[in-house]
Amino acid sequence: MAFDALSELRAGGNQVDLLNDAQRATLSELSPEEVAMLNSVKARVDAAGGEVVGQASLEPVIGGIVF
């Protein structure tokens, strides 16, 4: 069965149907590796409001610069 990037992105929680046709067409060309990247990032973004401790609070960031 052919790889369906948009279906995989939807399954990962990416709201691809809110994008316009051109954007969806581009995303439909993504490789399995690229889809996995985006699904991973989506999971990280969703988790940020949960228990995940952010990168900047774990790492030494100059002058307390966070933003």
Next chain:
Amino acid sequence: MAAAVHLVDIINSRTVPAAGVYITLTRRCPLGCEHCSTNSLLSSEQHSAQPFERFVATFTPEDHPDLVWFTGGEPLLRPALLRALAGHCRAVGAGTALITGGYFARDTGKVSSAVWAALTAVDHVTFSLDVFHERKVARSAVFATATRLLDAGLDVSFQVTGTGPQDPYLREVTDGIRGTFSDRVPALVVRLGSVGRGKDLVELRAAHGSRGRAAEPCTMESWPVVGFDGTVVACCNQDVVDGPAPSHLRLGSARADDWRQVATRMRTDAVLRSLRVVGPEYLAVSGGGDLVPGEGYCGTCRRLTADPAALAEAERLTARPTFAAVEEQVARLQAGAGAHGFAAKHGIREYADLVLLGHGKERAECAS
């Protein structure tokens, strides 16, 4: 006239490559706080103004960062330089902000004319507030200065540092901010870091284990940082800024490069693009080279230069014609989280709402 630059505006552009730039005017600071992340003292390094002046002079009306963030050390130890740089930024259409510990108000609470001129030359002033700063500068003096700045039409915010959500100081000081400024002034509440002299106070929390070949974008590598000596690097990790920076994170020098060159490298370099999408651990694992992720997320990144396979992996990823679409989607996801999401991730989640205070209110209303 200061432009409106709310904390939310700053945060919203924080992950956009080269939307802003940090300029560290000096490592010096007279406060000597016990937790200082930059190990600053009044005797710390301070270099010639020339590299900073030269670099900022390359900002043009057609090509400039949206926001220039002055930091240190204490940037207001160089008020004339800061005022001049901010003046050029304003002339070309770049917004400006600075972060200060408020040393200038510690004795009498009064602000000298030189410091006031520098403060009012920028659009947004952030005050560092925590138990350590409060031992050096009275909160009442900081609040009085913030009130004057608000009355002068500037945007003001606080960066409040504490040990965690249960820290009683955070509740008390944020209640004070909200009450004093009637919820007009936002605050970003962050954890005390194990960096600089903070290493003596806080044990470095164990970084999460490597997630291996799972994308985890770096959101700290987005705005170039002009270091104390004029070296320009791609991220704000203290060890990187202190140098020597690994070559994949070195963008150039304020002594020789202009804004256009630095911004272009920031936006187009294959390794930097890859780090913003998948992060260093993915590159190390996926590259299949000798580098084993470890020493934290940033520790892995700092060692990437020594792993040709990881660097080649970045080239492979970005060479795909669809990589730009992946970048765009990652940017959408991050933007979708908004300023609150950013504050929840990078600060103390329980206080993330405070970044939104005062957002959307008209300045005239705030000043009234």
